[in-house]
Amino acid sequence: MTLALGCALFLASPAVAETLDNAAVIQLVKVGLGNDAVIAKIKATPGKYDLTTNDLITLKNAGVPGDVIAAMIAGYEEPKSAPSTAMSLTDINPMTPHPSGLYLIDTAGNRLSRIDPTVSNQAKTGGIFGYAMTMGIASMSVKVAIAGQSARVVSTTGAPSFYFFFDASNPATANLTSNWAAGSAQTVSSPSEFTLIKLMEKQGRREARVGSMNIGGAKTGVMDHDRIPFDYQMVREGVYKVTIRQSLPAGQYGFIYALSGGGTGGAMTARIFDFAVPAGAVASR
Numbered sequence: 001m002t003l004a005l006g007c008a009l010f011l012a013s014p015a016v017a018e019t020l021d022n023a024a025v026i027q028l029v030k031v032g033l034g035n036d037a038v039i040a041k042i043k044a045t046p047g048k049y050d051l052t053t054n055d056l057i058t059l060k061n062a063g064v065p066g067d068v069i070a071a072m073i074a075g076y077e078e079p080k081s082a083p084s085t086a087m088s089l090t091d092i093n094p095m096t097p098h099p100s101g102l103y104l105i106d107t108a109g110n111r112l113s114r115i116d117p118t119v120s121n122q123a124k125t126g127g128i129f130g131y132a133m134t135m136g137i138a139s140m141s142v143k144v145a146i147a148g149q150s151a152r153v154v155s156t157t158g159a160p161s162f163y164f165f166f167d168a169s170n171p172a173t174a175n176l177t178s179n180w181a182a183g184s185a186q187t188v189s190s191p192s193e194f195t196l197i198k199l200m201e202k203q204g205r206r207e208a209r210v211g212s213m214n215i216g217g218a219k220t221g222v223m224d225h226d227r228i229p230f231d232y233q234m235v236r237e238g239v240y241k242v243t244i245r246q247s248l249p250a251g252q253y254g255f256i257y258a259l260s261g262g263g264t265g266g267a268m269t270a271r272i273f274d275f276a277v278p279a280g281a282v283a284s285r
Helices: 003-012 022-030 035-044 053-061 066-074 128-133 263-267
Strands: 101-106 111-115 122-126 140-147 161-165 195-202 205-214 217-220 230-236 239-244 251-257 271-277
Touching: 022 035, 022 053, 022 066, 035 066, 053 066, 111 271, 140 195, 140 271, 205 251
Parallel strands: none
Antiparallel strands: 101 111, 101 161, 122 140, 140 205, 161 239, 195 205, 195 251, 205 217, 230 239, 251 271
């Protein structure tokens, strides 16, 4: 074999992983490496030690300090991998980490569709003529308007279900910008803080009644008769599954959150997680 070929075979040979044993530890101690350095080496390197009672006595007689022997007994520490923060926007499994937000469950497509919030771009009043003519006896309604004729996310069923992922579901990412924050609302932790409503379809926009005012005073929030009831249950910490109690006819809908303040001021802080139910959607779950 030529010298060149021998060198090539040597360079191509895989490196052999180092393994410590009793003799190697004794040698490290005798060269005066220091206890801390030897212990660090033991923790960072795989080892195969003989640790019977007689072996421990032999190590001690060889000058190996007690804390080094203890490190040998504890053995090699596997490097700890950092917890994964990879999250999915579409995985239908609620145990998979997802960014905070509201997701439509697309059972047919075996995926989740994230519903981004639509911020109200204007507040309107309705019935002001009757309010004025009756000196405030008749109510004047306050409406929130959002741009667009239809929602981006469309349900394939008239009885849709949803997952709500709150910040508590991902403690490692809770400090990131939340999808919930709106106006004076900085935290939200339960679907009970939302109201499901049917949006009134107008030319180029959709509207929802979010308050009223008459001579007796003002009311802020969705009126009881406009609320669509739903149920929810916790799947895991910070994750809830929401189901609608009734089949929804074709139309535009939204979960509304964060109405703070009175009158049109409160409406302007609203965030609406909107979705559509198309004509012909299957009514059964």
